[in-house]
Amino acid sequence: MELYAPIFVLGGIGAVFVVVSMIVGSIAGPKRYNRAKLQAYECGIEPTPQPAGGGRFTIKYYLTAMLFIVFDIEIIFLYPWAVHFDALGLFGLIAMILFLVNVSIAYAYEWRRGGLEWN
């Protein structure tokens, strides 16, 4: 049972943090509402009403989402490597560098071909 103690402690700290920051925010925070602030929260896109013509939105969002996936997958592979960095040794380091270089090439392509320009 004592094995799980750190998990419970961490969970407790998290819960306390949430409760305390909500209370402190409601007491100390200024309350100046406007239209945008009262809307439901969603990244970037106007959630309602849906744009005309069956809800199309610009392809820029997909490019950003794909870029996110590129780096997200990179992180997923970095974690297990970082945990066993010592055991994996030089071979692991070189393999990881090669992986990072390859991922960056996809990023370089998107950057050079204007995928990051938002106009």
Place this chain on the structure above:
Amino acid sequence: MIPLTDSAPAVLASPVITEQPPAIDYGLLSPMLVVFAAGVIAVLIEAFAPKAQRRSLQLGLALASVLGAFVLTVLQVGALPADEAGVTTALGSVAIDRPTLFLQGTILVLAFISLLLIAEQRSGESAFAAQAATVPGSEEERSHVLAGSQHTEVYPLVLFAVLGMQLFPASNDFLTMFIALEVMSLPLYLLCGLARRRRLFSQEAAVKYFLLGAFSSAFFLFGIALVYGYAGSVNFADINEAIGEGGSPLFAGTAEPLLLVGIAMIGVGLLFKIGAVPFHNWKPDVYQGAPTPITALMASAVLVAAFGALLRVFLMAFGASVEQWRPMLWVVAILTMVLAAVIAVTQRDIKRLLAYSSVVHAGFVLTAVIAASPEGLAGAMFYLAAYGFTTIGAFAVITLVRTHENGPEAADLAQWAGLGRTSPLLAGSLALFLLAFAGIPLTSGFIGKFAVFQAAVAAGATPLVVVGVLSSAVTAFFYVRIIVLMFFSEPEGSGPAVIRAGALTGSVIGIGVAATLLLGVYPTPVLDTMLPQPVGEEAEPTAADDGFTR
């Protein structure tokens, strides 16, 4: 760190933790590494090279790397130990043996020829959309066409697909094979949607291919999971051993259904890729909609890769349960040869017709898989190589025959009437390819059919061969019908417009004709290199001397 547990189930082997880097024979992997590096550099060219130079840079790089990889593949034959069948490397995930090298070499040659066809352009107009992201028929599309935009991304995509094709028949465990399958397929899905003409057809083809391909991948993965549950390993040799021992000790020999369902589901995934009935429905739509050079690549190199993987899985991983999977493949092969041949007779579109013809050919090669013998393996590999050259040549001819000057390709067979009078050389080449498809002697198709049918008879599958020969007769009907149409029919109106073959398309057709005739008249050198040395005495169902490494 807190030690979490030491109560792992005793039956599961604990993972071996080693601080040694894995032994990787980079020499054996060099053909794949070259193609991969070229694909990565090609993406960099897309990112940094000026627009005007991209096409020539990309084409040079792609051709050089595929050629280099082919040379390296040939060199690896000498690097293999002479006494053994082959070697595994990269922790047993890749098997390099003589069949693998033959298949990889074939894939690279076919990819090289397809690249010539892909690169062909007339007055700045290639087979690919100027800007695939534009809505078909829109003002934006027109402006891109007028500006002469090009998708040179086609070249890195083809290179990545070729990498997947190389790895597909070389993979020695199911996870590597799945990665190879996806690396091969994903660029192809994209390439299918890039046709310059009939763009909606092309996009429809891409979406269909993607959805069905993803669906079949799911089957494949589920099958892997079941087989892993049965055998406790994804490695082909381990699975074969586990089948011999009656499965993982966890189940005490009661898990046979797991294995059978697993074999069936993996079979679905692989049979989808070769397009066997009843998993063939994507083929006509995709072959018709995709840009014709990409169709040529899919009908040749991808088929070789998919059959290479199918052969390796069924002969290596499931070799010990040949009696269980053989009836399944019997049914599939008969359905494929009969149904596809009958449907092909009714086709009016030349590309759809060749797609159904490709399905029938897949059925013929399946008879050699069913033989499960060294002769069957050699016959299948010869058939695939011979068919690959012929089919690329046939699709190259299709790129030249248009409805009218500057028009789209003449899809409808009726428009092909009278081609033999206006351009006898072109029509003659196509006639030769069609005769090879039909399996007429002195063409490579005859030798290929003879080899696979002979292997099937030797393995006791005579009824299958009878069906195969009957199906050949049916297919010969519609091949000959096209020849008659080209040479003996009055043209409709002014007949089809034939555009002058550029140097690239011309050499593709030339190579196709040469290979079809050479392999038909003098096939011995190629056949000899494929049969395992020394040749086994009598074919056994899972003969250990089939050249595959274990």
